[in-house]
Each structure stands twice: as C-alpha cells, then as structure tokens.
Amino acid sequence: MLLHFYKMNGAGNDFIIIDNRDLSINLDEDTIAALCDRHRGIGADGLLAVEPAEHGADYKFRYYNADGGEAEMCGNGARCFGFFTAHLSDSEELPESVSFETIAGTLSADIVGDDIRIAMSEPKDLELKAPIELEGHAADFYFLNTGVPHVVSFVEDVQAVDVVTYGRTVREHPHFAPNGTNANFAQILAPDHIAIRTYERGVEDETLACGTGMVASALIHHLLTGAESPIKVDVEGGDTLSVGFEKTSDTTFTNVTLTGPADFVFEGEIEI
Numbered sequence: 217m218l219l220h221f222y223k224m225n226g227a228g229n230d231f232i233i234i235d236n237r238d239l240s241i242n243l244d245e246d247t248i249a250a251l252c253d254r255h256r257g258i259g260a261d262g263l264l265a266v267e268p269a270e271h272g273a274d275y276k277f278r279y280y281n282a283d284g285g286e287a288e289m290c291g292n293g294a295r296c297f298g299f300f301t302a303h304l305s306d307s308e309e310l311p312e313s314v315s316f317e318t319i320a321g322t323l324s325a326d327i328v329g330d331d332i333r334i335a336m337s338e339p340k341d342l343e344l345k346a347p348i349e350l351e352g353h354a355a356d357f358y359f360l361n362t363g364v365p366h367v368v369s370f371v372e373d374v375q376a377v378d379v380v381t382y383g384r385t386v387r388e389h390p391h392f393a394p395n396g397t398n399a400n401f402a403q404i405l406a407p408d409h410i411a412i413r414t415y416e417r418g419v420e421d422e423t424l425a426c427g428t429g430m431v432a433s434a435l436i437h438h439l440l441t442g443a444e445s446p447i448k449v450d451v452e453g454g455d456t457l458s459v460g461f462e463k464t465s466d467t468t469f470t471n472v473t474l475t476g477p478a479d480f481v482f483e484g485e486i487e488i
C-alpha cells in the first residue's frame with residue numbers, strides 16, 4: 217500500500233502526519249516505528265493521525281511516539297495538528313480556531329499571526345520534590361502531568377547536563393513505573409525566561425523541543441519563584457516559545473496555553 221504523508225515540525229520536534237479522516241489507514245506499532253526511523257524510514261520524533269471526532273470537536277488527534285507506542289498528548293504535535301487541520305477546511309479563509317479530541321481532553325488551536333496557540337488541558341498530579349536521587353546531580357526533581365508525564369529539574373547551566381544519561385535514568389526510575397516519564401532540565405535565564413532540554417519517553421533520546429515539557433517547566437518555575445505569565449521558554453532547536461497560565465490555587469492552573477511555530481516541511485508517498 218502507498219501511504220501519503222506530510223512532514224511538519226514544531227520548534228524542531230518533527231512529525232509525520234497522515235490524514236485518516238476516512239479511517240482507511242491502519243498502522244501497527246512496528247510500521248509506525250519503521251516510518252519514524254531516521255535511517256530506514258521517513259524519520260520523525262512521532263506520527264500524528266487525523267481521525268474523525270467522536271465527541272463534537274472538529275477532529276480526533278492520535279499521537280504515536282517514534283517507538284510506535286501511543287501517547288496521550290504532544291504539545292508541539294498539537295500545534296502542527298492545528299495548522300494542518302486548519303488547512304483541511306473547505307472555506308476560502310483559514311478558520312481562526314480548530315478543536316480536537318485527545319486522550320488528555322479536548323483542546324483547541326488558534327492561529328495567532330505566524331504562530332499557533334494551543335489551549336492545553338489542566339495540568340495534574342503535581343509532585344513537589346519527587347523522591348529521585350541521581351549521583352552527580354544535586355538538584356531537586358518535580359513532577360507534573362501536562363497531558364503526558366514530566367519531571368523537571370532546575371540546574372545552573374542546562375548546556376552542561378548530560379541529558380541522555382540523566383534523562384534516561386529518570387525516565388526509567390521505578391517511582392514512575394510502569395508508564396515512565398519524560399525528563400526536563402531547565403535553567404533560569406531571567407525571572408520570566410527559562411531554557412530547557414528534554415529527554416522524551418518513546419523517542420528514548422533528547423529531542424530539539426517538547427511542548428508539554430515546556431509547559432511543565434514553566435509552571436514549576438512559577439511555583440518555585442512566582443514568575444508571572446507569560447513565561448518564555450528557549451528550546452534546544454533554537455526557538456523561543458511562550459507559556460501562558462492563570463493560577464486557580466497554590467498548586468492548580470487554568471487557561472494554560474502554549475504558543476509557538478508549526479512548520480510544513482514536505483509531503484510524499486511511501487510504500488508500507
């Protein structure tokens with residue numbers, strides 16, 4: 217079978233997108249992993265599939281990591297999904313907003329100038345001072361689920377961190393078993409500005425950006441320092457994104473948004 221696909225990236229986190237609104241495409245885990253393989257496939261951090269909505273939104277969002285396993289959400293993927301589905305519209309003008317159902321809840325994407333702004337699900341499962349200790353790493357760890365699970369640790373110099381070694385240890389730590397977690401290392405650049413690097417579960421490597429990781433890191437930064445919304449986040453791919461939020465209690469948030477780029481790269485066909 218010939219699979220028609222699109223390639224996009226959000227701040228360097230790259231995705232294969234397929235239009236499966238008619239549900240005619242059925243990809244198993246091994247096929248998704250083969251398509252995401254950077255040497256033998258198209259190459260991507262994950263695969264997004266557009267499916268018909270089941271609960272009244274415009275579309276259903278499916279996200280698979282590069283290892284072929286399905287994840288609940290992906291912040292950079294959601295911006296690409298919003299951009300892509302806005303262009304599926306029949307009307308001459310692009311819709312200003314599209315909504316889609318994810319495992320983490322129904323989200324919306326708005327086109328804001330050259331960027332896409334995602335209204336995220338409400339973060340949950342906050343854990344201040346997660347019980348992890350890493351030899352050679354003195355900083356504390358915090359946990360927040362922003363659609364998918366994230367550990368955040370603040371360091372003096374994020375470029376000096378061995379993200380793959382430490383990130384993998386956190387990702388596989390028994391405290392987060394069986395689902396595992398993504399791991400972020402963050403540095404404060406200014407009160408309203410941080411830089412992060414992320415080890416992603418399911419890619420099992422550092423990626424150039426992770427949207428849900430940016431949101432988790434910005435919100436933890438707020439809880440620790442009182443930094444006000446919006447918080448700017450620099451990512452390894454070189455972009456700076458923006459995280460907005462309103463606080464509803466000492467530990468809860470609403471109206472959480474992530475604003476940043478979503479870029480179309482190419483489209484093609486591949487035999488599967």
Ligand SMILES: N[C@@H](CCC[C@H](N)C(=O)O)C(=O)O
Pocket residue numbers: 229281287289290291292293364365398416417418419425426427428429
């Ligand atoms: N790249 C993502 C997160 C994708 C899911 C993650 N790897 C997981 O399995 O939790 C983002 O931009 O949020």
